[in-house]
Amino acid sequence: MSILVTGGAGYIGSHMVWELLDAGHEVVVLDRLSTGFQWALAPGAKFYRGDIGDRHVLDEIILTHRISAIIHFAGSVIVPESVSDPLSYYDNNTAKSRTLIAAAVEGGVKHFVFSSTAAVYGTHEDMKPVRETARLKPESPYGTSKLMTEMMLKDAAVAHDFNYTVLRYFNVAGADPSLRTGQSTRGATHLIKVACEAALGKRPGIDVFGVDYPTLDGTCIRDYIHVSDLAAVHLLALERMQSGGKSIVANCGYGHGFSVLEVLNRVKSITGNDFPVRFAPRRSGDAVSVVADSTIAHSEFNWIPKYDDLSLILKTALSWEEQLSSREVDLSVS
Structure with missing residues (x-):
């Protein structure tokens, strides 16, 4: 297949590009490089620097490369930022996605995989897998x-004549085990990325937002999924649609969670490095506990995770962080 990956120079998108190329597909990437990096792209992927809201560029890519499927990662992802600047999120995540969907429909693209989020659920009082x-x-x-x-x-x-797969992510973490790509965004807010930077002396410490949640240690609980397992789910979802599978929504997680303090203590244990942990008030928009019931992904895609181990996730993230320190790469936003 010839597949368009939006946001393919970003964290999850760059892993997806490697997954697709490894499987023998032709890949075209559209990314405006607001948080991604062109150097993070796998060799062999065709690259367009542009915005998913630009219909002219979309039509050109779909026609020129005979795109048969789109995997859509491009978007804004920081919860507190969305609270303070909601209209930019409705523009970038919603209005521009509408432009992309319209281009797909009118260009004859049959299959669409959408990078969604567990944030659509909010907090559920029973704290059971969602x-x-x-x-x-x-x-x-x-x-x-x-x-x-x-x-x-x-x-x-x-x-x-169009079908889709919506994949609702829980908390994505880790890096490609072969260290071909990883989380590189400067100023990232992901807990594991920040904790790894703190453990390696790249940050003076880490803030924990809220220690009064109704959990065992008072901090939020999240389901952390390795980014390579997540990329694999996308490919399986695409293959399912190719084989006639109907549109579907599926969670992507491991079905068990870890609190913020559990993650931080595990990072300290693995590295042998202590770092300051500062306690701060809760952030608006943060749910208490978000853990996935991924039965649909397992049954419909025959998905078998390979990296369901918090220590393994942390070790790949730390290895990537160390590699970033040793490589001469430009981490400024392009």
């Missing part, structure tokens, strides 16, 4: 902007 049938009640503009795109995909698939 199923796709759970109430959808996002608690941030980020989650709402993603949910609105899911709704557009559903309606478009009813009206047109």
